[in-house]
Amino acid sequence: MPxxxxxxxxxxxxxxxxxxNAALAATAVETLEAMGHEARITNLYAKDLDARVTRADFTEARNPDFFAVMREQANAFKKDAFVPAVQAEIELLQWCDGxxxxxxxxxxxxxxxxxxxxxRIFVPGVAYGRGKWYEIGPLAGKRALVSCTADCGIEAYSPRGRYGDLSVLLWPIHQALRFTGFDVLAPAFTGHVSDGDEARAAGLAAHAERLKGFATDAPMDFHTEDDYADTYTLKPGVKGKTIGQWGE
Ligand SMILES: Cc1cc2nc3c(=O)[nH]c(=O)nc-3n(C[C@H](O)[C@H](O)[C@H](O)COP(=O)(O)O)c2cc1C
Structure with missing residues (x-):
C-alpha cells in the first residue's frame, strides 16, 4: 500500500x-487521519463479540450432524450465510488496506x-483458500501491524530478557497475518503501561511517531513460495531467515 x-x-x-490500549487506538486514529488516511476502530468488547466459533456464526448449516468449522465457514462465504455481526467484521477487514x-x-x-x-473473521475465501496463501493470499497488498502493551519495558522482551524475544512471542500472529497475504510490519511495543500519566503521555507520543511510517515502512522479510520444496520445508541450501525458521 505505499x-x-x-x-x-x-x-x-x-x-x-x-x-x-484504548488510548493507543485513539492515538492511531488521530495520527493516521492527520496524515490523510482514513482510520476506524473496531472495538471487540464494545461489540460484545463472542471469542468462540459456534454454529451461531451461520444462518445455515452445511452439515447439521458434524460441525467442521472450516467447511461451514467456506460454505457461508459462498452462500452469504454469515450472521450480520460476523459479516460486518468481514466487510471491515475487506474494506481496509491497513x-x-x-x-x-x-x-x-x-x-x-x-x-x-x-x-471467526479470517475465514476461507476472505483470508485464505484455493491455494492462495502467503504472498498471493487474498489479503496481499495490505499491511498489518501488531501493537501490544505490557507493564514492563522492552528489555524484558529482548533476546536475553526474562520473557524472551518479542519476535518469538509474536511469531504465530505474524505468521498468521502473512499466511493471509498481509505485509507485516515490525511490531509496535508500548511498555511501562502502569507507570503513571507522564509515562503514558510519552508512550502515546512514541506510538504516534511510530505510526508516521505506517504506510511506508518496509515490511518484515518472509520466505516466498520459491524457497520451499514439496515437503513444506525450505529447499536445501536456503537459509532460514525468520525467527521461526533457521539453519540451512
Ligand atoms: C489476564 C492477564 C494476563 C497478563 N499476562 C501478561 C503476560 O503474559 N506478560 C506481560 O508482560 N504482562 C501480562 N499482563 C499485564 C498486561 O499486559 C498489562 O497490564 C497491560 O498491557 C496494560 O495495558 P492496559 O493498561 O491497557 O490494560 C497480563 C494481564 C492480564 C490481565
Missing part, C-alpha cells in the same frame, strides 16, 4: 474504554476475544 489516503482498521481487544491489532499481552499471547476475532 502512499497516501489509506483505509486503516484498528482492531482493539481490551475491555476497558479508558484503558491505555490493519492494526491493538491489545495487551495476556499470558504471552493475545486476549481470547482477539484470537476469537481471527478464528
Amino acid at each position: 502512499g497516501k489516503n489509506k483505509k486503516v482498521l484498528i482492531v482493539l481487544g481490551h475491555p476497558e474504554p479508558n484503558s491505555y 490493519l492494526i491489532l491493538q491489545y495487551p499481552i495476556w499470558w504471552f499471547g493475545m486476549p481470547a476475544i482477539l484470537k476469537g476475532y481471527m478464528d
Whole structure:
C-alpha cells in the first residue's frame, strides 16, 4: 500500500474504554487521519463479540450432524450465510488496506476475544483458500501491524530478557497475518503501561511517531513460495531467515 489516503482498521481487544490500549487506538486514529488516511476502530468488547466459533456464526448449516468449522465457514462465504455481526467484521477487514491489532499481552499471547476475532473473521475465501496463501493470499497488498502493551519495558522482551524475544512471542500472529497475504510490519511495543500519566503521555507520543511510517515502512522479510520444496520445508541450501525458521 505505499502512499497516501489509506483505509486503516484498528482492531482493539481490551475491555476497558479508558484503558491505555484504548488510548493507543485513539492515538492511531488521530495520527493516521492527520496524515490523510482514513482510520476506524473496531472495538471487540464494545461489540460484545463472542471469542468462540459456534454454529451461531451461520444462518445455515452445511452439515447439521458434524460441525467442521472450516467447511461451514467456506460454505457461508459462498452462500452469504454469515450472521450480520460476523459479516460486518468481514466487510471491515475487506474494506481496509491497513490493519492494526491493538491489545495487551495476556499470558504471552493475545486476549481470547482477539484470537476469537481471527478464528471467526479470517475465514476461507476472505483470508485464505484455493491455494492462495502467503504472498498471493487474498489479503496481499495490505499491511498489518501488531501493537501490544505490557507493564514492563522492552528489555524484558529482548533476546536475553526474562520473557524472551518479542519476535518469538509474536511469531504465530505474524505468521498468521502473512499466511493471509498481509505485509507485516515490525511490531509496535508500548511498555511501562502502569507507570503513571507522564509515562503514558510519552508512550502515546512514541506510538504516534511510530505510526508516521505506517504506510511506508518496509515490511518484515518472509520466505516466498520459491524457497520451499514439496515437503513444506525450505529447499536445501536456503537459509532460514525468520525467527521461526533457521539453519540451512
Ligand atoms: C489476564 C492477564 C494476563 C497478563 N499476562 C501478561 C503476560 O503474559 N506478560 C506481560 O508482560 N504482562 C501480562 N499482563 C499485564 C498486561 O499486559 C498489562 O497490564 C497491560 O498491557 C496494560 O495495558 P492496559 O493498561 O491497557 O490494560 C497480563 C494481564 C492480564 C490481565
